[in-house]
Amino acid sequence: MADPVTTAVGIVAQPGNFFLVCAGVLFGLLMGVIPGMGGVVALALLIPLTYGLDPLVAFMFLAAVLGGTNYGGSITAILLNTPGTATNAATIFDGYPMAKQGRAGEALGASAAASALGALLGIVVVVALIPLMEEIILTFGPPQVFWLALFGLTIIATVVRGNVLAGLASAGLGMLFAFHGFDPVTGTPRYTYDITYLYDGIKLIPALVGLFALGEMLDLLDKGEMIAKDRNDDVDVGSGRLKGVLAVIEHRWLFLRSALLGTVIGMIPGVGGTTANYVAYFQAEKSASDPEAFGTGDVRGVIASEASNDAKDGGGFLPTLGLGIPGSASMAVLLSAFLLHGIQPGPLLLQNHMDIFAVILLSLLVSNVLTSVIGLSLAGQLARVTLIPIGILAPVVITVAFIGVFTVSNNIYDLFVTLGFGVMGLGMARVGMSRVPMVLGLVLGPIAQQAFLRSHQISGGTYGIFFADPMSIILLVLTLLSLFLPLLKPMVMNHFGGVRS
Amino acid sequence: MNTRIISSPDRLAVGLYGLLLVYTLNLIVQTLDFSDPRARLFPLLFGVPTALILGLLTVRGLMPTKFDRVLPTRSVEEESETAGGELGWLTVVIFASFPFVAYLFGFLITVPIYTFALTSRACDDVRTGIAVAVVVTVGWWVVFVELLNVIFYEGILL
Numbered sequence: 268m269a270d271p272v273t274t275a276v277g278i279v280a281q282p283g284n285f286f287l288v289c290a291g292v293l294f295g296l297l298m299g300v301i302p303g304m305g306g307v308v309a310l311a312l313l314i315p316l317t318y319g320l321d322p323l324v325a326f327m328f329l330a331a332v333l334g335g336t337n338y339g340g341s342i343t344a345i346l347l348n349t350p351g352t353a354t355n356a357a358t359i360f361d362g363y364p365m366a367k368q369g370r371a372g373e374a375l376g377a378s379a380a381a382s383a384l385g386a387l388l389g390i391v392v393v394v395a396l397i398p399l400m401e402e403i404i405l406t407f408g409p410p411q412v413f414w415l416a417l418f419g420l421t422i423i424a425t426v427v428r429g430n431v432l433a434g435l436a437s438a439g440l441g442m443l444f445a446f447h448g449f450d451p452v453t454g455t456p457r458y459t460y461d462i463t464y465l466y467d468g469i470k471l472i473p474a475l476v477g478l479f480a481l482g483e484m485l486d487l488l489d490k491g492e493m494i495a496k497d498r499n500d501d502v503d504v505g506s507g508r509l510k511g512v513l514a515v516i517e518h519r520w521l522f523l524r525s526a527l528l529g530t531v532i533g534m535i536p537g538v539g540g541t542t543a544n545y546v547a548y549f550q551a552e553k554s555a556s557d558p559e560a561f562g563t564g565d566v567r568g569v570i571a572s573e574a575s576n577d578a579k580d581g582g583g584f585l586p587t588l589g590l591g592i593p594g595s596a597s598m599a600v601l602l603s604a605f606l607l608h609g610i611q612p613g614p615l616l617l618q619n620h621m622d623i624f625a626v627i628l629l630s631l632l633v634s635n636v637l638t639s640v641i642g643l644s645l646a647g648q649l650a651r652v653t654l655i656p657i658g659i660l661a662p663v664v665i666t667v668a669f670i671g672v673f674t675v676s677n678n679i680y681d682l683f684v685t686l687g688f689g690v691m692g693l694g695m696a697r698v699g700m701s702r703v704p705m706v707l708g709l710v711l712g713p714i715a716q717q718a719f720l721r722s723h724q725i726s727g728g729t730y731g732i733f734f735a736d737p738m739s740i741i742l743l744v745l746t747l748l749s750l751f752l753p754l755l756k757p758m759v760m761n762h763f764g765g766v767r768s
Numbered sequence: 769m770n771t772r773i774i775s776s777p778d779r780l781a782v783g784l785y786g787l788l789l790v791y792t793l794n795l796i797v798q799t800l801d802f803s804d805p806r807a808r809l810f811p812l813l814f815g816v817p818t819a820l821i822l823g824l825l826t827v828r829g830l831m832p833t834k835f836d837r838v839l840p841t842r843s844v845e846e847e848s849e850t851a852g853g854e855l856g857w858l859t860v861v862i863f864a865s866f867p868f869v870a871y872l873f874g875f876l877i878t879v880p881i882y883t884f885a886l887t888s889r890a891c892d893d894v895r896t897g898i899a900v901a902v903v904v905t906v907g908w909w910v911v912f913v914e915l916l917n918v919i920f921y922e923g924i925l926l
Binding site: 319430432433435436439440442443446450452453455457458485488656657658659661662663665666667669670673674677679682683685686690694695697698699700712715716719720 | 780781784785788792795798799802803804806807809810811814815817818821822824825859863864866867870871875879882883886887890891892896900904908912916918919920921
């Protein structure tokens with residue numbers, strides 16, 4: 268991996284690119300601080316704007332934004348009792364009590380150190396696993412890619428929040444949307460309604476921006492809620508930041524456990540960051556000799572939550588970039604960025620674009636360190652961003668979203684697609700239908716179809732090729748398990764619960 | 769068929785699932801007309817199960833008590849998170865107008881007017897709307913038109 272690393276260092280170290288990383292960090296911090304925004308919306312907004320950039324620079328920038336949002340969310344969690352992102356939710360349990368006790372500086376220092384070091388550990392683990400991943404990837408041919416795409420769809424659809432059946436329907440709809448336009452294999456026009464615009468199909472970026480950025484902003488406008496639960500115009504960070512940083516070293520074994528937990532959870536497709544910080548927090552509480560201290564302003568709670576939260580991104584990149592299955596919603600959005608820049612996500616990405624992998628990991632590492640330094644210095648000022656009313660924020664974001672979508676293809680009809688998906692995204696959010704499987708369907712649909720048809724051609728028209736080797740069978744079993752287990756579980760539990768009573 | 773009185777969130781769910789079901793069935797019907805069987809394969813492979821699931825969700829929305837014991841349902845937390853109601857019809861119309869106004873009049877007219885209208889409506893304050901519109905328009909012009917040299921659509925009427 269020496270050459271890709273050299274390439275990555277060379278790219279990130281260039282003054283202009285380093286400036287972009289800093290800009291990405293600042294933007295990520297801002298987006299992370301504002302509840303309702305976060306990594307998904309930030310990436311959805313920025314992906315169209317990176318279209319004109321070199322792919323390596325674009326991914327470097329996006330990784331920096333992702334790193335920034337993680338810590339941004341912890342600032343408001345600690346200072347305002349409102350997590351900027353869902354992945355910082357567990358930080359509130361001890362972070363806010365610490366702030367109320369006048370120890371906000373200590374909480375922020377602990378959060379900053381745990382975040383940066385957690386990200387570093389996550390990346391180190393991922394780098395160590397790359398040789399193993401490369402061995403696995405060598406066994407992947409078209410039949411395995413087909414099963415992998417199916418597994419990715421089913422696991423995401425059944426694991427994400429919300430109704431399981433709705434998740435599966437969302438994935439299916441995403442696939443159907445992906446089949447609009449000329450079939451690339453047969454040339455058959457599908458669902459074009461004789462509209463020239465639809466000959467190229469439904470484009471991914473307008474749909475993505477509509478589903479996430481527009482849908483989310485509409486949702487916030489609809490709820491009309493205050494940004495911070497505890498508004499306090501005098502956000503006093505206070506001193507104690509160094510004490511917080513040193514606390515991470517003092518509780519190093521707790522930090523290591525939490526970061527490793529976050530990394531492993533990040534690697535599991537679909538589980539995502541929300542799970543990581545809760546699991547790490549509760550494991551820290553349970554394993555402590557004085558669990559009753561947790562929830563009263565114990566710095567260990569902040570360390571556990573933040574270490575796992577930032578480590579999960581490193582772990583999440585392994586299935587996302589190595590297999591094309593996103594570890595979380597923001598990873599699903601990031602997959603779309605690959606397609607925008609003409610790079611096919613999936614098993615071959617590690618083989619053919621190791622330089623991209625290296626740039627992303629290095630950018631994530633640099634951005635997490637920068638985020639902690641900048642975030643710690645500007646925490647008080649950043650928290651004041653939450654004083655901006657949603658009534659101002661949402662229109663600005665919506666306008667920027669429409670402008671951004673137009674800049675990708677200079678096609679006015681893209682805006683109508685964005686609008687349609689935005690309205691649908693709001694409806695989906697309201698009824699508990701996750702939007703992440705739909706994005707995955709849009710991304711993986713064409714991949715699955717091409718892999719299937721290629722396999723069919725290779726085998727001379729027979730289907731035995733899909734069951735011919737162990738990897739295919741393993742992926743098939745995993746797909747079936749991910750599909751039926753969540754549906755069977757409540758039925759089984761209801762049955763046995765009825766028998767017992 | 770016994771149906772209970774459907775509360776607002778369930779009405780929305782039934783409406784959304786029903787609409788998506790109709791769209792999916794429409795796609796399936798179109799798929800049957802494709803001449804090449806390879807072009808039909810995947811849409812049918814995913815379209816039919818999707819339609820079945822959407823049908824099930826629609827029926828569940830209409831008769832929730834029959835299905836809640838055996839099908840995964842939303843948690844109480846998710847129910848409260850989906851509460852809303854602040855969005856008026858005028859706000860929705862303004863929100864949806866961007867593509868149409870841009871198509872007719874171009875971005876130079878649309879960006880300031882849209883931002884002003886939506887912000888004024890959302891904040892219920894005209895002066896805030898004007899201020900935000902000015903900032904956004906200037907920012908758009910400087911970043912996208914001057915720095916990035918993006919050529920924006922000029923509208924069919926202008």
